[in-house]
Amino acid sequence: MAQPKKAASIWDVARLAGVSHQTVSRVVNGSPRVAAATRDKVLEAIAELGYRPNRLARSLAGGAIESVTVLAADTSLYGPEAALRGIEKAARSLDWSVQISVLDPADTHSDADIVARLPRAGEPTIIMAHDEPGMRAKQVLLDTQPQAMVAIGPYTAEELAASPWLVGMDDGKAAAEATRYLLDLGHETVHHLAIPTSTGTFGGGKAHRAEGWSRTLREAGREVPEAVPSGWTFAEAFKAVQPLIADRSVTAILCGNDHLALATLRAAHLAGREVPGDLSIVGFDNTPFTAYTTPALTTVNQDFESVGRGAFELLRHRVDSTNPRPKPSWPEPELIVRETSGPPRSRS
Amino acid sequence: MAQPKKAASIWDVARLAGVSHQTVSRVVNGSPRVAAATRDKVLEAIAELGYRPNRLARSLAGGAIESVTVLAADTSLYGPEAALRGIEKAARSLDWSVQISVLDPADTHSDADIVARLPRAGEPTIIMAHDEPGMRAKQVLLDTQPQAMVAIGPYTAEELAASPWLVGMDDGKAAAEATRYLLDLGHETVHHLAIPTSTGTFGGGKAHRAEGWSRTLREAGREVPEAVPSGWTFAEAFKAVQPLIADRSVTAILCGNDHLALATLRAAHLAGREVPGDLSIVGFDNTPFTAYTTPALTTVNQDFESVGRGAFELLRHRVDSTNPRPKPSWPEPELIVRETSGPPRSRS
DNA sequence: ATAACCAAAGTGATCGTTAACATCACTCGG
DNA sequence: CCGAGTGATGTTAACGATCACTTTGGTTAT
Incomplete structure (x- = not known):
């Protein structure tokens, strides 16, 4: 019935049940x-x-x-979106509620501003710390109320083991x-189109995707080209990747995420470079659309929903602390080979 | 300072300020x-x-x-995600907090289950009612607490004017x-790959995208082909669209959203049908990736963030009701012509 | 001079719930 | 047959804020 009558309180139930x-x-x-008979009376009144x-x-x-x-800067990326879903599911199954607050980099947030987003002081918080605003929020909360905070982000196994948050x-x-x-x-070397957080050191974090890439090249005794920094948007990536596309000696590009990879694919197409014949492109995250682009993107799958649950x-x-500390046990990242990667055209 | 001391209450401030x-x-x-001097003392104590x-x-x-x-079923679609962002921004600027609850169609939700998601009875709620779970939630809340509910979804101008929610x-x-x-x-007719809510009537809602499409064909005196129903995912769309792709007489497909359009593009490519030469494809929503596919998708732009703000x-x-009733005044949908649409190849 | 009035600040009740403690009726061992 | 123990309830006091009153002085009108 559509009557806007006031909700019943615990007192109303008590009166009706006579307790x-x-x-x-x-x-x-x-x-x-509680005696069984009393419980039944109460349950009846509740119903x-x-x-x-x-x-x-x-x-x-x-x-x-x-x-x-949950504090997040960009929920349009697949990673944060999926992690949020994981958090929400886990939370709901325990009847917790989830608040979300979007960190808009456009607003100039003072540190106090970030804390003020929490509905109450000491509110349990999960931060998506994969980008600059997130990293900053992480730092602020780490200084203010470390015990009620967890950050999600790219870290090495050692860092994960060392930091309890x-x-x-x-x-x-x-x-x-x-x-x-x-x-x-068979590629001579691999170039890297890097997401913003990978180009420098943000909030003490290291450039993990870029770091893994350069380390591997070094270990293989290859030349390590300069990583090309890109913004998060398709447009920024499209612009940033142009020099790599123009350079015919570039045969393979590892992109910091799938958005950058799609922009790279587009740029390659417009420049008349064949993929994967002239150029191999590998993305990151296995965003759903990657399986349906033409050609379909090779990428690295990440189980973000599990990460969210873990957080x-x-x-x-x-x-x-009476709740068990979960061990980080989500599936390992997995390379998904599709159509944008292949051996370089032999230079005859 | 990383001291987990208890947050100050209004009494602590009062004591310190001596009021x-x-x-x-x-x-x-x-x-x-409040006298200016007193106010200053209090503000000082607060600080x-x-x-x-x-x-x-x-x-x-x-x-x-x-x-x-905010109740939403699928936050991975661009529309809901952008609308949520709009809601969050508008809410935060007024210092409201935003809770989100994901309606998982996998759970069998009883009606009570949906109401139970609200942290308190009568809690103000916005529902993303563009899909089946959303429509259902809308109906449940409409019966229960209509005064505190607003639904976002596809509606005709008349419906929008008539329903205060x-x-x-x-x-x-x-x-x-x-x-x-x-x-x-120059296309003889246009086929339609329809999102789930467009194929039938859900919760009293009509099939708006499909309806606009068929009405236009009828008005132009064209044959109205059967709309092809699809699920929300890329995989479902890919499968559903096969008959249309196989049918060489089909020269234009209007897709219910951009995900379906991308899947259609992929299917066309695999079947060797040239786009837009053999087949024109038009999407819906102007999801960011559409500008960077190859060929780039023609689509209809929607300002979801404004809609969220309006909600x-x-x-x-x-x-x-002392707050003004906003007039629905976001930008009109706008056709964005890119590369997947063109005149049909003349049949010589 | 006194009532009437007003701004500024204080007091106590209230919201719906849980925590801590008090009470009461039994049962049981000695 | 008494005191201790126990299980089932009730009572009271928070929690941190707002709201509706009341109190306290100081002006002003009569």
């Missing part, structure tokens, strides 16, 4: 110290009134927090694998 | 009935303690709600425009 409000609370929270506990009051009264705030995949290793694959195909579990552990 | 907690409340809420009002306590005490819950774009009109464009290019404004009006 004290505290007894209702016990029933709702599954305390064992009749359609009573649902008020989350706000519950946490106000010192109960569990049961709410996570990090969750992520080993991007360096994945990049190494992709680079290795291209070298094995949530870790957060629960950190907020309340 | 009552109510006076602090007045300062915080900008009441004019010193780093005090931030507790949202939970605030809304518990009967203050404004200042929180929206609807926000959306005129998909039918946009589809008509795209169809008209293809006919004007939030409308919600504010409905929750508290």
